[in-house]
Amino acid sequence: LLNSTIFWDNRLEKAGLLNKTKIAEGGRKLRKNWNPSWVVLVGNSLVFFKDPKSQTPSSWKPGNSCPESSVDLRGAQLQWANNLSSKKNVFKLRTVTGNEFLLQSETDSLIREWFNTIQSVIDRLNRE
Numbered sequence: 261l262l263n264s265t266i267f268w269d270n271r272l273e274k275a276g277l278l279n280k281t282k283i284a285e286g287g288r289k290l291r292k293n294w295n296p297s298w299v300v301l302v303g304n305s306l307v308f309f310k311d312p313k314s315q316t317p318s319s320w321k322p323g324n325s326c327p328e329s330s331v332d333l334r335g336a337q338l339q340w341a342n343n344l345s346s347k348k349n350v351f352k353l354r355t356v357t358g359n360e361f362l363l364q365s366e367t368d369s370l371i372r373e374w375f376n377t378i379q380s381v382i383d384r385l386n387r388e
């Protein structure tokens with residue numbers, strides 16, 4: 261556990277609570293289902309954890325908690341998507357496999373930070 265914790269700490273870019281809904285799976289449209297999600301940007305992946313009420317910044321680490329899903333950011337596309345929701349501060353993440361997520365926060369500065377950080381990881385992967 262200690263080694264895997266150190267591994268995660270070294271690759272951790274960002275973690276926090278966002279509202280999330282998946283809107284497409286493999287290009288097929290899904291019905292929205294907004295839920296708060298503990299979101300962790302680590303290495304080349306965005307990892308989602310359920311039940312944020314039981315999550316703390318230490319409890320999502322390997323061995324303590326099981327991720328709900330994870331997204332490979334290589335080749336992914338990010339765009340602001342306030343046209344796709346009645347909520348404010350929404351952006352869309354589309355993976356190469358055609359999975360699409362909306363992520364949202366009521367806090368303007370927070371959602372901008374998430375957008376910029378995820379975009380910088382995508383840009384880094386595109387340069388590799």
Ligand code: I3P
Nearest residue numbers: 281291292293294344345346347350362364
């Ligand atoms: C949806 C729900 C979503 C809403 C969506 C509704 O209804 O209200 O919150 O998305 O709007 O269809 P239901 O619960 O009956 O599925 P936003 O909150 O993002 O606006 P949409 O169909 O215009 O995407």
